[in-house]
Amino acid sequence: MGMGVERTPANSSHDRSSYKMAMLLIGLSLETSKQREKDRQREREMGEETETTCGKRLEGVWKKGKPYVMMVGLQCGAAGMFIITDATLKQGMSRYVLIVYRNAFAAITLAPFAFFFERKIRPKMTISIFWKIMVLAILEPLVDQNLSFLGMNLTSASYTTAIMNAVPAVTFLIAVILRLERVKIKEVRSQAKVLGTIVTFGGALAMTLYKGPIINLFWSPKTSHIVLSNDSSDKHWLSGTLCLLVGCVAWSCFFILQSITVKKYPAELSLAFWICLMGAVLSAALTLVAERHPGVWAIGWDSRLLAPVYSGVISSGITYYVQGLVMKTRGPVFVTAFNPLCMIIVAVLGSIILAEKLHLGSIIGASIIAVGLYAVVWGKSKDHVAPTLLTDDKEAAGELPISTTTGVAKLAAGGKNNHKLAGDLDDQAKLSVIRTSG
Numbered sequence: 309m310g311m312g313v314e315r316t317p318a319n320s321s322h323d324r325s326s327y328k329m330a331m332l333l334i335g336l337s338l339e340t341s342k343q344r345e346k347d348r349q350r351e352r353e354m355g356e357e358t359e360t361t362c363g364k365r366l367e368g369v370w371k372k373g374k375p376y377v378m379m380v381g382l383q384c385g386a387a388g389m390f391i392i393t394d395a396t397l398k399q400g401m402s403r404y405v406l407i408v409y410r411n412a413f414a415a416i417t418l419a420p421f422a423f424f425f426e427r428k429i430r431p432k433m434t435i436s437i438f439w440k441i442m443v444l445a446i447l448e449p450l451v452d453q454n455l456s457f458l459g460m461n462l463t464s465a466s467y468t469t470a471i472m473n474a475v476p477a478v479t480f481l482i483a484v485i486l487r488l489e490r491v492k493i494k495e496v497r498s499q500a501k502v503l504g505t506i507v508t509f510g511g512a513l514a515m516t517l518y519k520g521p522i523i524n525l526f527w528s529p530k531t532s533h534i535v536l537s538n539d540s541s542d543k544h545w546l547s548g549t550l551c552l553l554v555g556c557v558a559w560s561c562f563f564i565l566q567s568i569t570v571k572k573y574p575a576e577l578s579l580a581f582w583i584c585l586m587g588a589v590l591s592a593a594l595t596l597v598a599e600r601h602p603g604v605w606a607i608g609w610d611s612r613l614l615a616p617v618y619s620g621v622i623s624s625g626i627t628y629y630v631q632g633l634v635m636k637t638r639g640p641v642f643v644t645a646f647n648p649l650c651m652i653i654v655a656v657l658g659s660i661i662l663a664e665k666l667h668l669g670s671i672i673g674a675s676i677i678a679v680g681l682y683a684v685v686w687g688k689s690k691d692h693v694a695p696t697l698l699t700d701d702k703e704a705a706g707e708l709p710i711s712t713t714t715g716v717a718k719l720a721a722g723g724k725n726n727h728k729l730a731g732d733l734d735d736q737a738k739l740s741v742i743r744t745s746g
Contacts, residue, residue: 375634379646382630387469387653389623391661393457394465396615398662402604403457404595406616409607411449411588413620415581418628422577430575440569441582447562449587450594455555462548464664466655470515470674471552473647473681477508479560480684488564497690504683511676516549520668580628645685648678 397403422430431437460468480501483489491498566579573579595604607613634643651674658664 375638375642378630378634379643380649382627383646383650384653385622385627386650387657389619390460390465390469390650390654391657392611392615392618394460394468394658395662396611397457397461399611401612401615402595402599403454403461404591404598405604406457407449407453408588408591408595409616410453410620410624411584411591413617414624415584415588417621417625418577418581418584421629422575422581426575426578430578431573433573437569437573440565440572441579441586444562444566444569444583445586445590447558447565448583450590452555452558452562453587453591454594455551455558459548459551459555462544462551464658465662466651466658466664466666467515467548467670468552469651469654470670470677471512471549472556473651473674473677474508474512474553475556475559475563476644476681476684476688477505478556479563480505480688482557482560482564486564497687500683500687500690504680504685504687506680507683508677508680511673511678511680512549512553513673514676515670515673516546518669518673519545520670520672523666523668523671577628580624584624644688645682648681651678 393406396406456468456472459471480489484491491502493499493502566583570576570579607616631643655664655666655674659666
């Protein structure tokens with residue numbers, strides 16, 4: 309008879325307890341594994357979120373700082389243009405020939421970009437638009453550049469850049485005279501624009517009437533690194549200043565007409581190409597009359613080639629693209645605010661490379677102009693808070709949007725609220741002010 313182990317109730321209860329304990333341990337182990345997996349997954353997600361957050365922060369910092377970096381680079385390029393052009397003119401190159409080559413190189417640079425990027429949006433050329441382009445070519449490449457280069461040749465590069473800071477104030481004054489700008493003297497922003505304009509003209513007057521003693525900077529060399537053939541800055545200071553001021557008026561008129569034309573012909577690169585091309589043609593015709601000797605057209609591998617290529621490609625090609633990018637996001641007011649930086653760079657480089665003489669009157673007048681400029685810029689920047697909009701379509705065609713800031717601000721000659729706000733703001737978004745003179 310076989311022997312067996314008798315399973316008592318106590319043994320059965322112990323087995324069930326052991327089984328339950330084992331299952332509980334297994335369950336806890338599984339739960340622990342799942343929890344660990346969830347923790348690891350959470351850690352990975354947090355790491356990815358941290359990386360994403362850092363990436364977004366860096367992207368946000370770059371996005372905010374990009375316009376500043378681009379504008380600083382733009383002003384450095386403009387300063388180089390003034391220095392190279394001033395040295396070339398004072399070495400004897402004809403300003404007429406320089407303007408022809410400059411606009412020709414600018415047109416060649418802009419042509420492929422205008423053809424490929426705007427072939428689908430380029431509107432049809434009409435007689436009205438063509439005549440506006442001709443007037444623009446007369447105002448800027450023909451009148452402004454000739455007078456500005458003549459004034460620079462009679463004064464200095466640093467003096468020229470200081471006077472050019474008066475352009476926003478001159479534009480504001482012309483806009484008020486033409487009733488394209490509405491001034492409400494009780495509003496702070498209008499007061500700032502008026503006072504800034506007065507201060508700017510006061511600074512220009514101070515630079516014109518008072519030269520003062522020469523300020524010797526510790527880095528200024530005794531002589532220039534470049535041999536100048538006709539240094540007449542001391543003899544024709546007043547004449548050079550008058551040429552620069554008339555050039556400022558011509559550029560301001562160009563600015564106003566260009567802002568109107570670009571609404572009818574909203575292809576900025578193509579418009580710039582046509583202005584440069586017609587400017588080169590008109591300047592060539594003027595040069596044939598003013599310069600009878602065929603030798604003036606000769607250029608070599610020196611500053612006579614560098615000046616037109618640099619000013620045409622850098623100051624008229626790359627500048628257009630950079631200004632377009634910045635103006636679409638920050639508006640032309642933001643671009644204008646960086647002009648004094650070019651003045652400072654030119655003053656430093658001019659004293660080092662060209663051994664230019666800095667006079668106390670120029671420093672005082674340039675400082676006053678900079679204060680007036682920022683007053684006008686501040687007043688213009690406040691226009692987007694309470695924009696005044698036009699109702700009459702005929703008036704809207706002649707408005708001057710010189711204070712636009714990303715599809716909001718709009719100057720006006722007066723009138724009631726415009727019920728076509730969406731369409732007008734879309735037109736504003738397409739506006740990219742282009743300075744042909746660099």
